[in-house]
Amino acid sequence: MAGFTAFVLSRARAHRLLLTAAVLAVLLTTAVLATLTAYSGAIGDAALRHSLRDPRTAAGTTLVVRADIPAAGRAAADAAVRERARTAFDGLPVIVRGLVRSGPYALPRALQPAAERSGDPGLTYFAALDPAEVRLVAGRLPRPTATGELEAALPRSAAQRLRIGPGALLTLEDRLDGPRARVRITGLYRPARADAPYWRLDDLGGRGVRKVDFTTYGPLLADPSVLTGGKVSAGQTAWQASADFSTLTTGRTGALRGAVRAGAAALRTAAGAGGTAEVSTSLPDVLDRIDRSLLVARSTLLIAALQLALLAGYALLLVARLLSSERAGETRLLRARGGSRARLAALAATEALLLALPAVAVLLLAVGVAVAQAWWTGRRGSVRELRAGDAG
Structure with missing residues (x-):
């Protein structure tokens, strides 16, 4: 050898x-x-x-669930949606955030300019927001109250337009023929990140003011007990499920695409058990691109x-x-x-x-x-x- x-x-x-x-x-x-x-x-x-993770596509990668659920069925729907959402991303870690809102309320005419008081009143609504998505800029956050007077925080941009601040007392008219609501403004807040996907759940997109046919201000940030205790009219409930993609590889995109589509169908069933539900996501299209x-x-x-x-x-x-x-x-x-x-x-x-x-x-x-x-x-x-x- x-x-x-x-x-x-x-x-x-x-x-x-x-x-x-x-x-x-x-x-x-x-x-x-x-x-x-x-x-x-x-x-x-x-x-x-x-x-x-790009901010331009991050909003489309989430699963958004919107449902009109009676107050009595909100707790069961919330538990069902959170359970189904955690399995909708093919095993990836998932965070579920929620937003519960009331029906529309009319603001006092005195807050409008004199020339506009003969038209439609300004509108607002109460909402229980995710605490991680808001930052207090003045006053304090609202707390539960035992009296008929409610506490709420107002977006800073809306407060500037309405020229009110912490300490203001407002009487709101329920647009759904419900009882009036007396609200004490305890503080002002702003979104922690204005471009965060979470604000897709808010009709105002986190801007605080939106004018279409009506001018809407808000939402009025309230303690969750206000929305679930029957103190205000019931509105839409929304959830957002977002996944952590830090461990995702190109070999898993096909499985993830299928899991999201199946998860959206399951979420529609879970959220619609007590009412009507709508589920939306652009993740399959984003993965295709x-x-x-x-x-x-x-x-x-x-x-x-x-x-x-x-x-x-x-x-x-x-x-x-x-x-x-x-x-x-x-x-x-x-x-x-x-x-x-x-x-x-x-x-x-x-x-x-x-x-x-x-x-x-x-x-x-x-x-x-x-x-x-x-x-x-x-x-x-x-x-x-x-x-x-x-x-x-």
């Missing part, structure tokens, strides 16, 4: 320039192809997660990889042809001295291993470096997004 190995090495030294050219062609081609493949997969995952974009990017890389593989193949064929010409006489001499075809094939296979083993080592190294670089790139992007979100 030692003699066989020495003979192979001596043959390699005799044609070292051609073999060096072959080794370099194999190494460079293997390194580039491995890097392209690994980088494409890792960057594809990072691009997928970045796109789903991302898949198409990734397909285009991967096709571009595939074309470059095929071109490189063809060039490497041509180079190896040229080297093999030159090496065959150089060794034609040597091969005839070995056959004349009794060398069998199997022996000559073993020599060729051993020389091929001398070329392949370095290529395998470079392949493993290139894959590791490419994956690490892609992971670091995706991580830096996530950190920048989190910092931007905290700043907002």
Whole structure:
């Protein structure tokens, strides 16, 4: 065996320039192809997660449920929706936020400019908002009250338009022919992030004021007991389920798409048990757009990889042809001295291993470096997004 190995090495030294050219062609081609493949997969995952967290598409990736539910059935509907929503994203971590609102109320005419008091009154409504989505800017948050006077906080933008602040006492007329509501304004608030997907649940989008046919101000942030205790008229209940996509990979998008569609149907049934329900999400469409974009990017890389593989193949064929010409006489001499075809094939296979083993080592190294670089790139992007979100 030692003699066989020495003979192979001596043959390699005799044609070292051609073999060096072959080794370099194999190494460079293997390194580039491995890097392209690994980088494409890792960057594809990072691009997928970045796109789903982008503020321009984040709102569409949520599941929004709206239902008109009688007050007596709200607790059961809330429990059912939250349970179904947590399984609607193919096992990804899910956060469910809710917004319970009252029916419409008319604001006092005295808050309108004198020239507008003959028209339609300004409207508002009570809502129990997610505490994490609001920031108090003046006064204090409302608390439950035992008297007939309710407490509420008003959006800062609405307070500026109405020229009222903490301490104001308002008498609101129920537009659904219910009883009047006396409300003490205890504070002013603003959205923690005006572009947060949560504010899709609010008819005013977190802006505090909206004018269409009527001018609507609000919502009046109230304690949840006000909305569930029958102190105000019943309105729509809404939920929003959002998933954490930090562990999502491109290989799971198909399963996620199917799970979201099945989950939307299940949520419609769960929320509609006590009334009518509407479920909406754009996540399947968003995933389709991302898949198409990734397909285009991967096709571009595939074309470059095929071109490189063809060039490497041509180079190896040229080297093999030159090496065959150089060794034609040597091969005839070995056959004349009794060398069998199997022996000559073993020599060729051993020389091929001398070329392949370095290529395998470079392949493993290139894959590791490419994956690490892609992971670091995706991580830096996530950190920048989190910092931007905290700043907002």
